[in-house]
Amino acid sequence: MAKTQLNVRVDEDTARAARERALERGMSVNRYIEELVRQDTGEAxxxxxxxxxxxxxxxxxxxxxxxxxxxxxxxxxxxxxxxxxxx
Known part of the structure; x- marks a missing residue:
């Protein structure tokens, strides 16, 4: 699947939480955000x-x-x- 760049702005606490959760799961922040969106849209x-x-x-x-x-x-x-x- 082709990838598209999406730039978002979040506060530092949200960015820190995203980095920490992605690290805990052994994945990149990008992959973590992708999975959250997939879950939210019902794919998971x-x-x-x-x-x-x-x-x-x-x-x-x-x-x-x-x-x-x-x-x-x-x-x-x-x-x-x-x-x-x-x-």
Missing amino acids: GHTFVEAAADFMKQYESVFVEEFGAAREGRGEDSAGHRSEGRH
Whole structure:
């Protein structure tokens, strides 16, 4: 992806905080700011949701086996509703 230079002015405390946080994360201030903007615009959230959905698909049978059995033991159907006659 092509890069565009963006110049911003912030107070010294904000600049110091950005430098410190970037250093703590082992990245440049530029990369840190890029990630903050991506998070704010939802890219990170969207990526997380996609990864979580893929994970759930991959391990669906394990979840059904583990949690489906627990529901049945409590007299619940797959939607979590109590079975008739077992109140």
